[in-house]
Amino acid sequence: MEIAGLFITFLFGVAIVNLLAYQLPVGEKMGYAWPVGLGANALLMFVLDLCGVSLRHVALVLAIELVLIMVLAVYILRRYRPPVQIKSLLERLFPINLAWIFLVGIAVFLVYVVTARALFWPVYIYDSIYGFDFVAKAVAQEGTLHNAIFDPQHPLYSLRSLYPPLVALNFAFVYLLGFETSHVVVVIFYASLAVSLYAFLTRVTTHLGAAFYTVLFLSVPELFNFASLSSSNPICAYYCAVGLLALWRAVDTSSHADLRIGSVLIVLALWTRPEAIVFSVVAGGLVLWWSIRQKRVWSVLIFGAACLVFWGSWQAYLHGVLQVTGDQPMDFMLTWDAGKLSRMWSRVLEVTFHGAYYGAVVYLFVAIVFLNIPYFGKQRQTLPLLGIIAVAWLLYLLVFYQLDTDFMPDSTDWIGDAYRRGLFNFIPLMLLYCAASIWSRTVFEFVERWLATDKPPVVE
Amino acid sequence: MKKLRGTPSARYIVKNLVVLAGVFSVFVLLVKANTGYDLLFNKLLQERAAQQQYEDLSYDDRREIKLGYNFTYLQLLRSRTPETAVILMPPDSVFRKPDGEHAFIDYWITNRGWASYFVYPRRLVYSDDLGAGSSHLRPTHVAIVHYWGYDKLAYPVDKKYPYDVMPF
Incomplete structure (x- = not known):
């Protein structure tokens, strides 16, 4: 039941991704499938809960998904009539050389270690126990989000329990399937991040380069740690980072498929963690840019409406059904405090460049940015990506600056805690920027050409 | 070919x-x-x-390795009470005494939301909250912590343990 249930969400994702973006390469669609499937799964559970159906009937959720998969499959097969090209697919997916095999081997090993660790240990981190995992347990026990945790006479919720419900509902889903730990959901997103990033990287560099940067990503120490914990940060990082990458490419290539899938991922991000608002603003800018260039105003209007509906639905549920307020510890009036900014900034630099958190990634990114400065004028593809990273980061810092704290040493360490994990959202973007740079491309293309000169020829 | x-x-x-x-x-x-x-x-x-x-080790034993005796004690409450139980917990001061005898479990257990996770769907009612009148729940059991709690019972207890849970 456990494996079958998760596999159905994967197929559900495959069907939705094919509906939205059939034209994309198979590797990319595989990366998108599970996160989109689990996102849609949470949406379905939320709707069933609103309709008064107990979520304890997990078989009903799976049955609805199976029916939707079949309907979508028939529609996609009738519309596209896809030819079966498994052989050419395998040839494209596996461009064998020893270094590539070694790197992919490391990537698979890292995902395996995270999976083994995640399934071995029960949930024990505070944020999850007094947050989304507790909500998930209560949903699995009582069959509804409107459960004992939100009893106004005896409330047991924290700020994290009031986060949008995608994480809590999926955690509840895996508990209902029979898993003993919700860690499995986070592992799925970690592995999907690797697959999606690899697929994106192969569009800007060689397969060897893509494997190299994917291993750099999987071995980011802080992410590696959190991928096997019951944390919502890797999940949010998937939706925000991959959503922005898809939208960046949509603008770059005028692709409708990328626009649709990127928009869906950002909308799902809004149902994951509040910080996704920052990334949805940047995403909104990209969709607006796409709409202006394509002269299609509807795209940006639909995206904006979808964001409002998704974010608003949860806020309305909190206020209308649960009757709780998710007040953020923030001051929404912009104020100037040089001392506060200075203290925050020094802590930001300390955390951002801490090698034990992000390994070599931030250093590599900064080095590539400096090396790229003389070529800024010629970088039609990578300059917008750098702009996305910079604007998103500045907006993200602004959110922390507006927090109701003075950043003194004895106050809550927002930067060492929330910001530290929030940087996961930026790492795939940084690595793609590095891989797409002229320096990286030159190195990896040289290696591939050098190998190709002695490659055995194909004979009939 | x-x-x-x-x-x-x-x-x-x-x-x-x-x-x-x-x-x-x-x-x-x-x-x-x-x-x-x-x-x-x-x-x-x-x-x-x-x-x-x-x-x-079982899953609960592994959790005990990560979370220590707080979890052991909460697991005791969980295993010895029905799912519908409302358990009266001692005042926070009982958990915060710095002497060695109280080092068995620590003040983390006074975090209502955190501790409730491990006994859910049972409910924990803390004595401090009852005093403040912020809870409407009527306790069905009392948590015994370093012999605190026996005095709440209306019946005599022959064999007293430092850590236990008893029905009212």
């Missing part, structure tokens, strides 16, 4: 080995030069050892 790739030349194999050695060297350098990768590498080894050491 079937397409076949020819046998790789020695030169091609050597080139492959050179690139492999280059990539391998980069990663060795990163692990040596960066504290993060070094920690990650050591963590991989520790994790393997921990999983071998604790593989026969």
Whole structure:
């Protein structure tokens, strides 16, 4: 039941991704499938809960998904009539050389270690126990989000329990399937991040380069740690980072498929963690840019409406059904405090460049940015990506600056805690920027050409 | 006609080995030069050892390793009460005494939301909250912590344990 249930969400994702973006390469669609499937799964559970159906009937959720998969499959097969090209697919997916095999081997090993660790240990981190995992347990026990945790006479919720419900509902889903730990959901997103990033990287560099940067990503120490914990940060990082990458490419290539899938991922991000608002603003800018260039105003209007509906639905549920307020510890009036900014900034630099958190990634990114400065004028593809990273980061810092704290040493360490994990959202973007740079491309293309000169020829 | 790739030349194999050695060297350098990768590498080894050491333990036992006696005590409350139980907990001061006898469980257990997770769907009612009148729940059991709680019972108890849970 456990494996079958998760596999159905994967197929559900495959069907939705094919509906939205059939034209994309198979590797990319595989990366998108599970996160989109689990996102849609949470949406379905939320709707069933609103309709008064107990979520304890997990078989009903799976049955609805199976029916939707079949309907979508028939529609996609009738519309596209896809030819079966498994052989050419395998040839494209596996461009064998020893270094590539070694790197992919490391990537698979890292995902395996995270999976083994995640399934071995029960949930024990505070944020999850007094947050989304507790909500998930209560949903699995009582069959509804409107459960004992939100009893106004005896409330047991924290700020994290009031986060949008995608994480809590999926955690509840895996508990209902029979898993003993919700860690499995986070592992799925970690592995999907690797697959999606690899697929994106192969569009800007060689397969060897893509494997190299994917291993750099999987071995980011802080992410590696959190991928096997019951944390919502890797999940949010998937939706925000991959959503922005898809939208960046949509603008770059005028692709409708990328626009649709990127928009869906950002909308799902809004149902994951509040910080996704920052990334949805940047995403909104990209969709607006796409709409202006394509002269299609509807795209940006639909995206904006979808964001409002998704974010608003949860806020309305909190206020209308649960009757709780998710007040953020923030001051929404912009104020100037040089001392506060200075203290925050020094802590930001300390955390951002801490090698034990992000390994070599931030250093590599900064080095590539400096090396790229003389070529800024010629970088039609990578300059917008750098702009996305910079604007998103500045907006993200602004959110922390507006927090109701003075950043003194004895106050809550927002930067060492929330910001530290929030940087996961930026790492795939940084690595793609590095891989797409002229320096990286030159190195990896040289290696591939050098190998190709002695490659055995194909004979009939 | 079937397409076949020819046998790789020695030169091609050597080139492959050179690139492999280059990539391998980069990663060795990163692990040596960066504290993060070094920690990650050591963590991989520790994790393997921990999983071998604790593989026969149940999930609850593994949780006890991570969370200590707080979890052991909450697990006791969970195992000895029905799902509908409302358990009266001692005042926070009982958990915060700094002497050695109280070091068994610590003040983390006074975090209402955190502690409730481990006994859910049972409910915990803290004496301090009852005093403040902020809870409407009527306790069905009392948590015994270092002999605190026996005085709440309306019946005599022959054998008293320092840590226990008793019905009202």
